Amino acid sequence: MNHIDQLRRLLQRTNQSLFDVEHWGDLASIQNAGRAVRKQFGELSSAGPGDERSIGVSVLAYHRSGDLPNYREAKYVCFGIANSYGRDEYCLIEDRKLFPRLITHVDQYKQEPRKFRRCYQGLLSGYFEYPGLVSPSQDGKSNWTDLQGYLKGNLTFVQRQEPPVEWTKTLGEHANLFTDAPCLRYGDALLMGDTRDIDTLREKLALTDRSWVLQEIIIAQIEAATKKSDADFKEHIRRLLALIDPLELLRSKGLARLLQRYHKCSEPLENIDLRDFSLKHWGSPMLQVKRQTWSAWVQEPVIKMVDTWLKLRSIEDFFALLAQDGQARRDRLEFWLRYVDAIDDLYFALGTNARQNNTPDYKRIREHMKGHWMSLGGAGVSADNNAFLMRIGNSLFVEFGKHGNASHVFQYDNLPFRLGSGFVDGTGDGLKNTYHPGHQAKMTHHQGWESEFEWTIKRLTGARPIAPKIKTPQPIAQNTYRVEQPSTPHPSSFIETLRKLASANGYTVVDHTSKGGNLWVEAPYSVNNSFRQLLEKWGFKFKSGKGWWREIE
Structure with missing residues (x-):
């Protein structure tokens, strides 16, 4: 076989392998090729999963030398601006010197538009990843804000480049992402369950679950809800709390906004969801150690609202659950509810049964009153008795749960026991110590006891009974609805x-x-x-x- 025949056979074999039907019918190969093309021309993606190590190496090299020797290094560094690398967790966007230098270097690639657009992709990816709106790093916030302006200013330039790509078109349609309120536009639609815009952003701009966009759209929904009527706003509270619960950086911001709006409602009745969520993440505003957290996010009237909710709930818990005197508890409950705005502080002293009861209600009471409940004991004190201690001005009023126990009043600054000490004696040596110089009054629940209690409270503190402002519901409109219950209602x-x-x-x-x-x-x-x-x-x-x-x- 001569050399020409050998060459002819080799060419035939090569052509056959190139056009082999089985090879081009391989779905995985076609999908891989398609992903490569979309990655290069159609989607906003990173430099590639396989390049992550190279990105880290390039960022750390730039950190050490301050030099970008070629386009490849510049591209990798652009894609790594928002990530942390090395033992020191170095983050380039938080570097006040090298980050601005990177932007200046990238600007030079405008003479080579394809390279510039690729670097722009990397910077845009970092812009969406870095939490610039809430970052504790001032340099990071500053650089992120500068990057926002740079990306916005060069958006038209990258849109003009050939070939046209989907992600630049999508970015142009959502230029609000470069504003101070980047996601407010989506609030109303998302609140109604319409996710089309966000689905498009996730697909075309390759937003990851770490992106601040996916967190800010929750704040956008909260803002949209706050602009609705009181009734409509309240309908959304539970779902919005569930959305912010896992988001540590945005949780307090979202909770504060919901509480502020709720305080403006014409009737800010106790909202169980807001109350329990606030306690879970901020603690009780009744505790001075937690008061700073509350003050950092909301103003005093809002704190007072939740504080009153907790006092109301505590009074109701005591007389509806902890008190053991049957129907009389309702009379005492309604009496003390009228003084809720005058009560400065309150404590529970829990008997053995209440302390050892692990049903949900009792667990909740102990959790809500954490730091404000003590163990009740002493010779002859019943295991099912409990005490309720309320401070009004400089007087501390002590109510017991079991019927037949008198109420006692002490000077708050001259007590025969220690509040919050972990244990309090429920006998004549403690809560019933009438011989102590700080003892001010003893009152019993005889017929017509309310008048005596009101007179004593007024004499000692000046407080008068009033209906709690935030808890007064609107009366049922007369003749609006029939109230008879059918024998078997549908x-x-x-x-x-x-x-x-x-x-x-x-x-x-x-x-x-x-x-x-x-x-x-x-x-x-x-x-x-x-x-x-x-x-x-x-x-x-x-x-x-x-x-x-x-x-x-």
């Missing part, structure tokens, strides 16, 4: 009527019946008397900390 019509009545009083109905659960009215024990009578007539029972419930067959 569930749908009954629940609809209940929703209207609850809404008229400022409360929310939660229906779990479709899941085999109960029907709930999220309202406190101390609801409007007329409304409470309706709930009781309709078979609702009160569960402390949650509200009123009943089964629907």
